[in-house]
Amino acid sequence: MRRTLGAEFAAALHRYRDRSAVEAAGRSWTFGDVDAWSRAVATQLRAHGVAAGDAVALYLANGVEFVVADVAVALLGAVKVPVNPLLPADTVRYIVAATRARVVIVDPGLGVELPPEVPVIPVDDLADPSRPPVTSPAVVGPDAAAAIYFTGGTTGRPKGVVHTQASTVAVQYAQLLEAEIVQDDRLLLTTPLAHAAGLFAQSALIRGATSVIEPGFDVDHVLTALRTRAITWTFLVPTMLYRLLDALDGPEPLGLRTVVYGAAPITPDRLARALEVFGPVFVQLYGQTECPNWGTRLAKDDHDPARPELLDSCGRASIMADVAVVDDRLETAPAGTTGEVCLRSPYVLEGYLDDPAATADKFLPDGWIRTGDLGFLDDRGYLHLRDRRADMVISGGMNVYCSEVENVLAGHPAVSRVAVIGVPHRDWGEAVHAVVVPEGAADADEILTWCRDRLAAYARPKSAELVDDLPVTPFGKIDKKALRAPYWADRERSIG
Known part of the structure; x- marks a missing residue:
């Protein structure tokens, strides 16, 4: 069995070489085109000293170049470090530096x-397919590192989440099944390829499907693509879905077979409307960077407005995952009892980069990891989510770590103390609320404006209130549960 991404890509690029692999910026590339181009880029990277196990950062906007570079890194057995273009410069x-x-x-x-000491290859200088290519994937073991994905940490510094060749391949096997990606699919990808969309682009390559890549989400462009480019599959966060619903007058024969979404449930009234417009095409995923995408899955059949108890959930364990809930003693909690959600799968992280203490805290015996949810x-x-142990807000599908926002706000001369929380948004x-x-x-308003150049757009507070004091717990910590309570009082689920 092939157990490396490089081997998976090489086999697929050869098998489907005459099929369309990527469409972007008004052009189309076959699997054969991507094969030749990625091998040339692999040769270019090798000339820069890249060998198996070396980290290669991809700081790129959405486009075919991201896909080509992704494959090139995998062919060398190197370690991909995708960097989200929405992140602040620091x-x-x-x-x-960390990788x-x-x-x-x-x-x-x-x-x-x-x-200046960091070697860079500008995207416009990527090798063209005429360069003598790397002929075969590097031979690396299944336990070798394949990717480092970054997620925010409670200290405000992001953590590097290390995944092996085996785990990156395993998540692809799960994803092909759970996301229902088939060979004749045309996947419309509008979210950053450095985030979840990049995993879906990998699935499309492995399966022989076509990725139709947009530079970002624009309602008019997406509707045009759905109407004219035979799109059958897409990934959205609920915010994007709502924008599409607002732009459509009624049902249209758009040809979508699958819409995967995550980060938040669809509200019941919006779901009823979405089913009317798009049909029974929705699949919800729940996971985290440490167990990408497929911890649980709410299937198409579960998206039934007549069964609201299911719509409150994020589904059942994915086909290659186990889910458990534990109490404060880390013992299995009875059904219906709230505790910490734990996951186990072949695609959990190997560990946190250069952080053995955090790694040890993440893992429980027998391969389980603690999610903090x-x-x-x-x-x-x-699985029904209720709150987070981690101090995090999910806004429009993006993780916002409150401590990072608080650290920025604390630098404002008129801010003495600050707490950042998540409040409901339709x-x-x-x-994000400060x-x-x-x-x-x-x-x-001036404090909110001050954040504009200091935080990624999705992490900026959208509202702020001035108070005389902040509530504290008996242990002297800011009581964010008390701060959130007025906003979530009429809701069972105290996260989005």
């Missing part, structure tokens, strides 16, 4: 200057 530089990237393939248009399993095995699931104890004269 975080980008931190990721490059000791041998080289960064960079889109200068993203506007972040890297330290609180929820319960009902008597049919459906479209985004949650919106509760500020001011230092002298302060203006909430």
